[in-house]
Amino acid sequence: VSALVSIGEFSRLAHLSVKALRHYHDVGVFSPVEVDIHNGYRLYGVEQLDDAHVLRRLRELDMPLEEVKLVLDSGGGCRRDRAIASHLQRMELELERTRDIVASLRDLLDAPTRPLDVTHRTLKPGEAVAHRATVANTNIEQWSIEAFADLSAVVASAGFVRAGPTGSQFSNEYFEQGIGDVAAFVALEGRVGPEAMGAEVLRLSGGAHATTIHCGTYEDLDLTYGALGSHVAEKQIGAPGPITEFYVAGPDEVETEADLRTEVCWPIIA
């Protein structure tokens, strides 16, 4: 049928290294059509080049080999197209994030420190409808958007009255490990009734907090955390408890990222 070539020849045709080809064979992502029984020589068919070219591009885009395997195994059908399309979409998001980080880094170098207005205030205790999950910081935005969309629907359909902007509570684990328990909530006037189907009830314990307003993209929240936490550490007024964010002006309400306003609340001793 079609020509068989050695691994060295195939590596020149596909622009993939011999070591890489052997590795792909070992882990079952991309195998030669034939292996010589006498000497173990791998023999590739030239018709495998189409797959090899796709494989090379996916790896250049840093797609994990496990996913590459799925794509190559899924045949030429729409499953394959969907797998690639979803990865390409992730790449676009990655590109945006990279641009944001670059911009943020430029800012950091231009204006190394900006002072921060820290206020001490006491959060009101109360009840809230909430969604709670273990979330990684890589997809906290996506998760929050969905959580708040659902909570809004619940609040509207149950006829609850909001008591302030939407907010989130974070476990320490979330910041220390980059993944941990997060609760997205909407504080309510009075108590949460049984109409809150689907959503959990979150009891907000309130108490003394050092707070500040973060302006702009969430990518820069670490700066505000640093400044706020420094303030608390220097005055030695830290107290246990979760950190709370209030989305005073969230993604829904602003036109540009620069207009975002987020209140960060750090628990302190009374």
Next chain:
Amino acid sequence: VSALVSIGEFSRLAHLSVKALRHYHDVGVFSPVEVDIHNGYRLYGVEQLDDAHVLRRLRELDMPLEEVKLVLDSGGGCRRDRAIASHLQRMELELERTRDIVASLRDLLDAPTRPLDVTHRTLKPGEAVAHRATVANTNIEQWSIEAFADLSAVVASAGFVRAGPTGSQFSNEYFEQGIGDVAAFVALEGRVGPEAMGAEVLRLSGGAHATTIHCGTYEDLDLTYGALGSHVAEKQIGAPGPITEFYVAGPDEVETEADLRTEVCWPIIA
């Protein structure tokens, strides 16, 4: 002076994991201001947060720790700004490349195979002025641009007469390992005189080749290599010797990447 905090506290302030902070300490990229002699506890100063924020952003941009170390060690001066600027520039190139690969992948899926016009022709032997080096495919473009710029200057100042477009010869190693010997050359009429200061003399051995014209970005050259190599493999006419590319229409001569024309020559038996 300023407040000292534990590693856990610092990780929450800087949004870096405890494991990462310990790793940065181990490899000497970012160390606590103090280590408790009794129990080995790491103590960080809140004034270290500025560096930590820069560190976090550089890592998010995948800067290797060795380079991060250089940036952080270089103080606040212009050395540091230059180190970051050069990395940001590399990021921009990366972004462009990613976009190109995505586009190329889309093409690959839309138009899976396009037939190729393969011609057999005999390259003329002769002499050329050349630059030769061990180059990796990650910076072949940059290297080639510089090499050809210099060769052009040599040809002009020595009054040589060109015999055809610029070209490159690649060792097998270059394709198999992604890094290897490459020679960028300009073929000349007659022999190379002693005026070729700086540039080497390359003897082109000529001979029978299967050739084809590759249209468009160099990112897609692997497709042409695959098709050309398949042709040679199927007819079993392969011969030893380096692959030669001629830049019939190179980056200098075209307005858009789509207009690039590259002749790829694969050695075959006469």
Next chain:
DNA sequence: TTGCTCCTCACGTCACGTGAGGTGGC
């Protein structure tokens, strides 16, 4: 016979993450 290509281990790299097992202060 010499070179070249191919083979299989086994180990290294990079930037951490994952437990195991243990200590120290409130």
Next chain:
DNA sequence: TTGCTCCTCACGTCACGTGAGGTGGC
């Protein structure tokens, strides 16, 4: 005393790269 935080090994992960040591065909 219980929990919580911190510590140090030692090993795992991912996608290969790097030799070492050996075989097979022209």
